[in-house]
Every structure is written in C-alpha cells, then in structure tokens.
Amino acid sequence: MESVERVLKGDRLALARLLTQIENEEPSGLEALSTLYPHTGRAHRIGITGAPGTGKSSLVNRLALHLRQNGWSEQTDSEAESVAIVAVDPSSPFSGGAFLGDRIRMRDLYGDPGIFIRSMASRGALGGLARATVDMVEVLDAAGFAVILIETVGAGQAEVDIARMAHTVVVVDAPGLGDDVQAIKAGILEIADILVVNKADLPGAENTLRALQLVLELAGTAQRTNPDAKAENAASKTVWQPPVLPTVAIQGDGIAELAQAIHNHREHLDLSGEYAVRERARVRNEMEDLLRQQLMAGFLAHQPESTFEDALAMVLAKKKAPRQAVRELIEGRNG
Amino acid sequence: MESVERVLKGDRLALARLLTQIENEEPSGLEALSTLYPHTGRAHRIGITGAPGTGKSSLVNRLALHLRQNGWSEQTDSEAESVAIVAVDPSSPFSGGAFLGDRIRMRDLYGDPGIFIRSMASRGALGGLARATVDMVEVLDAAGFAVILIETVGAGQAEVDIARMAHTVVVVDAPGLGDDVQAIKAGILEIADILVVNKADLPGAENTLRALQLVLELAGTAQRTNPDAKAENAASKTVWQPPVLPTVAIQGDGIAELAQAIHNHREHLDLSGEYAVRERARVRNEMEDLLRQQLMAGFLAHQPESTFEDALAMVLAKKKAPRQAVRELIEGRNG
Numbered sequence: 175m176e177s178v179e180r181v182l183k184g185d186r187l188a189l190a191r192l193l194t195q196i197e198n199e200e201p202s203g204l205e206a207l208s209t210l211y212p213h214t215g216r217a218h219r220i221g222i223t224g225a226p227g228t229g230k231s232s233l234v235n236r237l238a239l240h241l242r243q244n245g246w247s248e249q250t251d252s253e254a255e256s257v258a259i260v261a262v263d264p265s266s267p268f269s270g271g272a273f274l275g276d277r278i279r280m281r282d283l284y285g286d287p288g289i290f291i292r293s294m295a296s297r298g299a300l301g302g303l304a305r306a307t308v309d310m311v312e313v314l315d316a317a318g319f320a321v322i323l324i325e326t327v328g329a330g331q332a333e334v335d336i337a338r339m340a341h342t343v344v345v346v347d348a349p350g351l352g353d354d355v356q357a358i359k360a361g362i363l364e365i366a367d368i369l370v371v372n373k374a375d376l377p378g379a380e381n382t383l384r385a386l387q388l389v390l391e392l393a394g395t396a397q398r399t400n401p402d403a404k405a406e407n408a409a410s411k412t413v414w415q416p417p418v419l420p421t422v423a424i425q426g427d428g429i430a431e432l433a434q435a436i437h438n439h440r441e442h443l444d445l446s447g448e449y450a451v452r453e454r455a456r457v458r459n460e461m462e463d464l465l466r467q468q469l470m471a472g473f474l475a476h477q478p479e480s481t482f483e484d485a486l487a488m489v490l491a492k493k494k495a496p497r498q499a500v501r502e503l504i505e506g507r508n509g
Numbered sequence: 510m511e512s513v514e515r516v517l518k519g520d521r522l523a524l525a526r527l528l529t530q531i532e533n534e535e536p537s538g539l540e541a542l543s544t545l546y547p548h549t550g551r552a553h554r555i556g557i558t559g560a561p562g563t564g565k566s567s568l569v570n571r572l573a574l575h576l577r578q579n580g581w582s583e584q585t586d587s588e589a590e591s592v593a594i595v596a597v598d599p600s601s602p603f604s605g606g607a608f609l610g611d612r613i614r615m616r617d618l619y620g621d622p623g624i625f626i627r628s629m630a631s632r633g634a635l636g637g638l639a640r641a642t643v644d645m646v647e648v649l650d651a652a653g654f655a656v657i658l659i660e661t662v663g664a665g666q667a668e669v670d671i672a673r674m675a676h677t678v679v680v681v682d683a684p685g686l687g688d689d690v691q692a693i694k695a696g697i698l699e700i701a702d703i704l705v706v707n708k709a710d711l712p713g714a715e716n717t718l719r720a721l722q723l724v725l726e727l728a729g730t731a732q733r734t735n736p737d738a739k740a741e742n743a744a745s746k747t748v749w750q751p752p753v754l755p756t757v758a759i760q761g762d763g764i765a766e767l768a769q770a771i772h773n774h775r776e777h778l779d780l781s782g783e784y785a786v787r788e789r790a791r792v793r794n795e796m797e798d799l800l801r802q803q804l805m806a807g808f809l810a811h812q813p814e815s816t817f818e819d820a821l822a823m824v825l826a827k828k829k830a831p832r833q834a835v836r837e838l839i840e841g842r843n844g
Contacts, residue, residue, distance in 0.1 A: 204832060211830035225560060350685070457824050457831065461817075462805070464835040469804040470797070472839060482796075489792050495546035496792065497539060500799040504807060 177202075178209045181317050186290065189317050193292055196309045207309055210316035217258075217315040218440055221324045221340030228348040229372045232423035233432075234259060234325045240429045241321055242288050246437035254288060258319040261293040262307050262326045290319065305467075308339055308460060338456055341449065342439045344368045344432070347386065349378035366416055367439050370432060374420035386418045414442050473504075512537075513544045516652050521625065524652050528627055531644045542644055545651035552593075552650040553775055554657045554674060559681030561662060564707045567758035568681055568767075569594060569660045575764045576656055577623050581772035589623065593654040596628040597642050597661045625654065640802075643674055643795060673791055676784065677774045679703045679767070682721065684713035701751050703770050709755035709763065721753045749777050808839075 180188035195203025222237075224230050238257045245254055292314075294307060307324070314322050324340060345366035350373075369390075371382050417435050421428030443449040474482065485499040494502075515523035530538025557572075559565050576590045627649075629642060642659065649657050659675060680701035704725075706717050752770050756763030778784040809817065820834040829837075 208830040208833045211833075212827045215827060454821075454825060458821055461821060461824065461831050461835055464831055465808070465838065466801045466805045468835055468839055469808055470801045473800070473804055486789075486793055486796060489796065490789060492547045492550060495543040496796050496799055498543045498546075500796055500803055503800065504803055 178206050181206075181210065181313070182213060184318065186287075189290070189313070190292075192313055193310050196313060197294070197306050199306070204309075207312060210313060213316035214312050215315065217311075217319055217322045218342070218436075219311060219315070219322045219324065219340045220436060221326065221343045222346065223326045223343065224346030224348075224370075224372075226327060228346040229423050230325055230327075230346050231261075233346055233370065233372055233421060233429075234261075234323050236423045236426055236429045237432060238289055238323060240426075240433050242286060244430065244433070246433055255320040256288045256290075256318065257321045257323060258290045258314040258317075259292065259323045259325065260307060260310060260314070261291070262304075262324065290314070305463070311339060338459055341443060341452060342367045342436050344370055344436070346370045346372050347382060348373040349376045349382045367414065368432070368435050369416055369418045370421050370428075371418065372421050372423050374428065375422045375425075379420060383418055383420060390416060390418065414439065414446075414448075513541050516541075516545065516648070517548060519653065521622075524625070524648070525627075527648055528645050531648060532629070532641050534641070539644075542647060545648060548651035549647050550650065552646075552654055552657045553771075554646060554650070554659065554676050555771060556659045556661065556675030556678045557681065558661045558678065559683075559705075559707075563681040563683040564758050565660055565662075565681050566596075568705065568707055568756060568764075569596075569658050571758045571761055571764045572767060573624055573658060575761075575768050577621060579765065579768070581768055590655040591623045591625075591653065592656045592658060593625045593649040593652075594627065594658045594660065595642060595645060595649070596626070597639075597659065625649070640798070646674060673794055676778060676787060677702050677771050679705055679771070681705045681707050682717060683708040684711045684717045702749065702774050703767070704751055704753045705756050705763075705767060706753065707756045707758050710757045710760075714755060718753055718755060725751060725753065749774065749781075749783075 177188050177192055181192055192203055192206055196207060222230055222234055238259060241255045241257050243254065292310065294310075311322055311324065343365050345368070347369065348371065369386050371379055371386065373379070374383070419428055419431055419435060421432060423429070443452065481503065485494075485503050488494045489496050489499050512523050512527055516527055527538055527541055531542060557565055557569055573592045573594060576592050578589065580589055627645065629645075646657055646659065678700050680703070682704065683706065704721050706714055706721065708714070709718070754763055754766055754770060756767060758764070778787065816838065820829075820838050823829045824831050824834050
C-alpha cells in the first residue's frame with residue numbers, strides 16, 4: 175500500500191491524510207493501520223492531564239520544545255527527540271477550542287520538522303474520541319516519533335482511557351483552583367506517575383505542593399500496610415515514588431526537571447518489568463473494546479432493523495426492562 | 510419478590526440493600542430491577558455537573574433542602590417533593606472523597622425521611638460506574654422519589670453519560686477558576702439546560718456571568734444561521750434558552766430561582782414534545798450499551814479462555830494488529 179510506505183518514510187502529508195482517514199473510521203485507514211502495526215512499539219507515550227486552568231497546553235508546548243532542543247537529559251549528550259502532540263482536550267489551543275483567547279505562542283512549535291501536532295476534532299461522544307485516539311497514536315508510533323505527548327482534560331472516562339494508552343502519566347495541578355480541588359486528587363493519584371504544580375510562581379503554590387506531597391505520603395502508607403501490595407513491591411525490584419515538581423511553564427522553569435523525571439520513569443518501567451505489564455493490560459483492554467464493538471456490528475447486520483426498534487418500543491412502553499429486552503433480542507425471541 | 514414489594518412500599522432498608530446488590534451487579538438485584546421497571550418514568554432526573562471548586566455539593570444540598578421545604582415554586586402552593594441524591598463525584602462529600610475537609614453541613618439533610626442520599630463507591634473504571642448509576646436511578650424512580658439529583662464532576666465521558674440519563678442538566682461554574690476555564694464551556698454548553706454561577710459573591714462573578722452569557726449568545730447566533738436548526742426550532746413550538754443564574758449556595762441565595770428554572774425546563778420539555786425525544790434517545794443508548802455488553806459475555810462464554818489469550822499474545826508480539834486479531838476471533842479462525 176503506497177500510503178503506508180510514504181508514512182514509514184516520514185512523509186508528513188501522507189501521515190496527516192492517514193490520520194484523517196482513521197479519525198473518520200474509513201476502511202482504507204483501518205487497513206493501513208493493520209499494515210503499520212508491526213512497526214509500532216518504539217515510542218514513549220506520555221499522557222498529560224489535569225483540570226482546566228492548570229496550563230497543561232503551555233506545559234506540553236514547553237516540554238516538546240525542550241525535548242527538541244535538549245533531549246531527555248541535560249547531563250548526557252542525548253539526541254533531540256522527534257515529538258508528536260495529540261491534543262484531546264476541548265479547551266486546548268491545539269484543538270482550537272480556546273476561542274476566548276489563545277495566549278500560548280504556538281509559533282515556537284510550528285515550522286519545526288521534528289514536531290508534529292494533531293488535534294482531535296471535538297465530538298459529542300468522547301467514547302469515539304478515545305477509540306480514534308488509540309488508533310492515531312499507533313500510527314504516530316509506526317511513523318517513527320520517539321515521543322508522543324497526549325494532552326487531555328482531567329477527570330472522567332476520557333482521562334482513564336488516555337491513562338491506559340500512556341506509558342507515563344503526568345498529572346498537572348496549579349495553585350488557587352478552589353477549595354475542594356484537593357479532593358479530586360484521590361482519584362487522579364491512582365493514575366499519576368508524575369505530579370506537576372504548574373504556575374508555581376502564584377501565591378498558594380507552596381500549599382498545593384505540600385498538599386500533594388501529603389496525599390502521596392498517605393497513599394504510600396496505605397500501600398505499605400497492605401500485605402498484598404508489600405509482596406508485590408518486593409517482587410518488583412524498585413518501587414516508583416511519583417515526584418511532585420513545581421513548574422512555571424510560560425517561563426520554561428522546571429521543564430528540564432520534568433523531562434528528566436519522565437525519562438527516569440521510563441527507565442523504571444523497563445528495569446522493573448512493569449513496562450511489559452502495562453503494555454499487556456493496555457492491549458487486552460483495547461482488544462476487549464474492539465470485540466464488543468465488532469460483535470455488536472455483526473449482530474445488527476444479521477437481522478432486520480425493525481427487530482431492535484420493536485424491542486426499543488417495548489421498553490419505552492415500560493412493558494419490558496432494557497436488560498430483559500436485550501436478553502430476548504440475543505436469544506432471538508421478541509414480541 | 511419480597512424485596513421489590515418492600516421497595517415499592519417505601520422501605521428504606523430494602524431500598525439501600527437493593528441498591529447495593531445492583532452496584533455489585535448481583536443477579537438478584539438485576540432481576541428485581543426488571544420487576545420494578547414498569548414502575549419507573551415518574552421522577553424528574555436532574556444532572557448537576559461542573560468542575561471541582563465550583564461548590565456543586567453545597568448547591569445540591571441546598572436545592573434538596575429547598576425542594577423539601579418549598580417545592581418547585583414559591584408562587585404556587587406546590588407540595589414538598591421527595592428527593593433522592595446520587596453522588597457520582599469522587600470529590601463530593603456525599604461520596605466520602607473530600608478527605609481534606611468537608612465544609613458542608615450534611616446534617617441538614619440526614620434525618621429527613623423525604624431525602625435519600627446514595628453515593629457511588631469510587632472505582633477505577635468510570636464506565637462501570639455510569640452503568641451502575643443508570644440502574645440505581647431506575648430503582649430510585651420506581652421507589653417513588655419525585656426528584657432525583659445526580660451529582661457528577663465536570664468534563665469527560667462520565668459527564669456525557671450522566672447528561673444522557675438526566676432530563677435537565679445543570680452546569681455549575683464559579684468565578685476565579687483560572688484563565689482557560691472559559692474555553693471548556695464550548696463542550697459543556699452543548700449539554701447544559703441551565704447554567705449556574707455559584708460563589709457569585711466572589712470577585713470576578715460579574716465577568717463569569719457575562720462570559721457565559723456571551724458564549725450562549727454566540728451559540729444562539731450559530732443556531733439561527735443554520736437553516737436546519739431553524740426548521741427544527743420552528744417545528745417545536747418553543748425554544749429553550751438556557752438561563753444563567755447567580756447563586757451563593759452556602760447562604761442559600763438564588764436557590765429558589767434555580768428550582769423555578771428547573772421546573773420551567775421540565776414544563777418546556779413536556780410542552781415541546783422534547784421529553785419523549787430525550788427519553789427515546791436515552792433508552793436507545795442504554796439498550797445499545799447492554800447489547801454490546803451481553804454479546805461480549807455470550808461470545809466469551811462459548812469458547813475456551815485460551816482463544817482470547819492466544820489472540821492477545823499474537824498482538825503483543827506485533828504479528829497482528831488488534832482489529833485484525835479480533836476479526837479473526839469472531840470469524841473463528843485463529844492461530
């Protein structure tokens with residue numbers, strides 16, 4: 175397939191076209207994805223998430239610039255990494271959602287051939303968005319990008335889905351986002367490998383840093399007192415302690431430290447064997463998703479449209495519960 | 510079934526037990542749900558969503574109290590409504606997530622027999638949470654609660670799911686939640702029937718109110734210049750214009766106006782015929798969801814576990830793309 179060859183050779187136009195085909199779920203795009211799949215598995219996939227107002231986009235922007243200019247580590251002579259950015263955030267300036275003012279200097283990124291930016295068109299159903307994002311990240315991986323930054327807005331299923339497709343999850347916070355913001359951390363901490371307090375020059379930054387540290391310590395204590403977790407930790411050689419890093423993204427402060435922390439996390443994943451565990455969980459989840467989707471399509475294709483509509487009418491009339499109606503649909507006894 | 514009888518008679522203990530069974534997806538609970546289903550369809554289901562820090566929980570609390578004391582409207586002699594609260598928000602004090610300080614006086618609600626509060630245990634997968642919430646709301650509806658308040662944290666799939674199961678969606682905002690918060694409104698506005706600016710006594714409240722009004726006007730203009738939307742609006746007798754209401758929930762300010770607006774929206778739904786349209790879309794979506802889930806369970810039950818595991822191994826070895834492997838699984842040719 176010609177377009178696949180061109181994507182593998184680094185043709186940006188072919189890449190952009192293929193991504194659009196995949197976003198639109200065109201058969202040609204999905205076929206190309208199958209052909210590209212053996213070339214995947216080399217990119218470091220990094221999810222960057224957090225509430226609106228934390229400055230995620232600036233952080234992603236600066237991190238991409240840093241990786242292009244300095245690579246992962248300032249100590250080593252590491253090479254500049256090619257970076258793809260996928261913005262799955264309706265509030266991101268990358269995805270064109272920030273219509274009330276885009277304060278980020280996007281021109282720093284545009285024009286650099288080592289950076290590729292793709293924003294997801296905002297849709298009603300975030301489920302389809304997550305599905306398309308998975309496929310697009312695979313294509314970017316096959317296309318040879320060393321780093322894929324996946325930016326998404328915090329909270330909800332989309333975030334969990336993004337976390338599932340990333341090797342390293344960076345959760346971004348900022349001071350002054352309201353009283354009960356701390357509370358949400360309980361859920362987010364479960365998926366965070368690295369915590370960032372952006373806008374660390376604002377008043378209250380010290381409190382936010384301390385609060386996150388406190389929550390992490392509490393979580394650490396809980397883990398230590400859980401015998402199962404203990405045994406598991408002993409089995410893996412090292413235990414990852416999520417660092418809490420202050421940054422001021424718009425000034426570039428703390429970005430080198432963030433890059434270093436991400437690099438350290440990747441090394442931890444490789445050394446501890448957790449990389450393989452995460453990959454396995456990610457692929458299993460993706461396949462289960464596809465199986466559900468394809469079984470549904472196959473089922474509906476093999477019967478008249480009226481069958482489902484009749485069952486729907488019965489439920490709307492409260493004559494049957496949804497679960498019962500669906501069971502009867504599958505067993506082929508309706509009416 | 511005895512437990513069903515008891516739930517229909519208003520037995521709170523039986524209700525709480527049934528909800529737990531349903532949350533745990535126990536067969537007895539799902540069977541009871543089928544028996545209860547013909548009794549559903551009377552409750553007004555209200556989704557209340559917004560970012561952390563907006564004071565959603567206080568608002569829900571106050572709204573519930575108001576409905577108990579005054580009913581929907583201060584003008585009429587409306588009866589006090591029985592209210593159920595379902596908290597699907599990890600940061601909500603109802604769901605026990607706000608471990609860094611619960612500032613809301615919950616005792617105002619506890620002890621009132623006309624109020625029932627249920628929080629969803631926080632889980633890794635919000636998908637399962639949304640599924641269980643749907644079922645639990647059906648049970649509360651059948652149990653005779655006139656109003657069901659579903660509180661959820663803003664952004665993401667969970668929010669969209671909650672919006673799908675609600676008749677009226679209230680989106681809560683607050684001043685001072687950061688620069689790019691406005692941007693996210695683009696997505697949230699699509700699901701909002703009523704907008705609330707809580708903490709309206711804080712500096713910046715006027716700006717937030719104006720910004721939301723502006724966004725609504727822009728959205729209104731877009732609708733008017735779209736000929737399809739125009740025709741559709743002409744067909745339905747009235748067009749709902751989402752109001753933007755200031756509140757100070759902890760002082761109870763603006764709560765009566767919010768209750769009135771929700772009541773007005775429900776009247777609009779009934780008069781315009783949109784109620785039936787929403788119900789149809791909601792039930793259709795729920796049935797498709799169940800169909801996917803049950804087809805998957807049925808498929809996996811009819812073959813050895815190793816079949817799926819073998820396919821997974823092929824994908825992990827990059828020998829097959831996930832989509833291809835799943836297609837072959839369904840067609841029964843593996844290896």
